[in-house]
Amino acid sequence: MRFAFKKYRRKQPRLSGNNIMERGNFVDYIRIYSKSGKGGAGSMHFMRTKFNAQAGPDGGDGGRGGHVILRGNAQLWTLLHLRWYKNVIAENGENGSGDNCTGRFGKDVIIEVPLGTIARDEETGEVEAEILEDGQEIIWMPGGQGGRGNAYFKSPTNQTPEYAQPGMPGLEGWKLLELKVLADVGLVGFPNAGKSTLLSSITAAKPKIANYAFTTLTPNLGMVPYRDEKSFIMADLPGIIEGAHEGKGLGHRFLRHIERNPVLLFLIPADSADHKKEFDILLNELEQYNPELLDKQFLLAISKSDMLDDELKEAISAELPENVPHVFISSVTNQGLTELKDMLWSALTDVSNRTSWPDEEEEEDEEENEA
Numbered sequence: 444m445r446f447a448f449k450k451y452r453r454k455q456p457r458l459s460g461n462n463i464m465e466r467g468n469f470v471d472y473i474r475i476y477s478k479s480g481k482g483g484a485g486s487m488h489f490m491r492t493k494f495n496a497q498a499g500p501d502g503g504d505g506g507r508g509g510h511v512i513l514r515g516n517a518q519l520w521t522l523l524h525l526r527w528y529k530n531v532i533a534e535n536g537e538n539g540s541g542d543n544c545t546g547r548f549g550k551d552v553i554i555e556v557p558l559g560t561i562a563r564d565e566e567t568g569e570v571e572a573e574i575l576e577d578g579q580e581i582i583w584m585p586g587g588q589g590g591r592g593n594a595y596f597k598s599p600t601n602q603t604p605e606y607a608q609p610g611m612p613g614l615e616g617w618k619l620l621e622l623k624v625l626a627d628v629g630l631v632g633f634p635n636a637g638k639s640t641l642l643s644s645i646t647a648a649k650p651k652i653a654n655y656a657f658t659t660l661t662p663n664l665g666m667v668p669y670r671d672e673k674s675f676i677m678a679d680l681p682g683i684i685e686g687a688h689e690g691k692g693l694g695h696r697f698l699r700h701i702e703r704n705p706v707l708l709f710l711i712p713a714d715s716a717d718h719k720k721e722f723d724i725l726l727n728e729l730e731q732y733n734p735e736l737l738d739k740q741f742l743l744a745i746s747k748s749d750m751l752d753d754e755l756k757e758a759i760s761a762e763l764p765e766n767v768p769h770v771f772i773s774s775v776t777n778q779g780l781t782e783l784k785d786m787l788w789s790a791l792t793d794v795s796n797r798t799s800w801p802d803e804e805e806e807e808d809e810e811e812n813e814a
């Protein structure tokens with residue numbers, strides 16, 4: 444639903460931020476008390492009898508209460524700018540007055556949010572709005588309708604008594620705004636796997652890189668240029684450790700960002716003690732968080748492969764699951780990066796490339812049949 448009242452736009456209070464500075468302060472979850480405006484009362488002034496509008500001067504309708512509107516802004520990366528807004532309250536509509544004067548509409552409040560923001564009701568958990576495009580506007584909480592003034596009842600078709608009431612109330616309640624980063628490819632790996640280094644070597648993004656765990660505390664996005672001026676977006680997500688779904692390490696807060704990435708690239712470093720086990724732990728953490736994540740397309744990259752000779756590569760390849768394509772890469776020597784981009788692009792464009800996981804019930808059936 445797009446907001447149609449363009450002429451009111453300039454006057455609306457906007458809850459927006461100063462873009463770039465906010466990248467360092469990643470906030471992806473906000474609880475906010477939100478209220479749309481009440482409709483103004485219709486003017487019934489000077490009426491002699493309740494529905495005999497002919498008997499007095501015309502009274503105008505009350506103005507509509509202000510909406511609470513969400514607007515997508517591609518320059519925003521976090522919800523930080525909303526942190527201090529505990530209440531968002533739109534203005535009430537003005538009452539109608541004599542001489543058929545319609546009350547002024549209450550001012551709408553526009554909340555600017557980054558793309559990928561979901562709005563929920565705290566009590567019901569219901570998703571009420573989702574912003575995916577720059578400039579997209581959704582009337583999240585509509586303002587109450589204004590009451591009808593007696594002018595309205597001059598028309599014989601407009602005799603519905605309930606419209607003669609004062610304006611309708613707006614909506615109110617505790618709401619949640621949640622940001623799920625929008626990217627084509629999400630990088631999944633233990634801390635120190637080389638995720639940020641990969642992002643910085645194939646995109647123009649400059650994430651923090653260091654030889655210690657949890658250098659990346661917030662998602663970083665970068666655009667990967669591909670052949671023929673094509674491109675895709677890659678997200679470097681904070682490292683996952685065993686028990687992340689129970690809150691260990693940085694916990695499961697950031698796992699929500701993976702939900703939006705159609706392709707997941709698992710990064711396992713060449714110097715891992717057990718590549719297969721590391722991959723299984725990561726898969727398990729994703730599954731514990733949300734089993735639907737296993738329906739995504741997976742690719743596996745063995746990072747820091749400049750440390751490996753051909754023999755070691757063969758040994759690692761033999762350990763890895765056959766149904767997940769893998770590639771050896773090094774962000775230092777650029778080894779395998781072109782092949783990796785080709786694989787990512789075909790995974791993004793080719794739905795038939797989807798990794799299939801045997802369903803537990805199927806496995807049980809097979810076991811029974813074998814017995």
Ligand SMILES: Nc1nc2c(ncn2[C@@H]2O[C@H](COP(=O)(O)OP(=O)(O)OP(=O)(O)O)[C@@H](O)[C@H]2O)c(=O)[nH]1
Nearest residue numbers: 635636637638639640653654656657658659682774
């Ligand atoms: N030899 C070699 N070292 C690498 C390569 N990629 C990354 N490293 C090193 O590995 C360390 C960790 O790299 P990061 O890119 O910060 O790892 P990360 O996965 O983003 O780590 P977190 O932010 O903790 O999740 C750094 O010291 C990098 O220099 C590579 O291709 N080869």
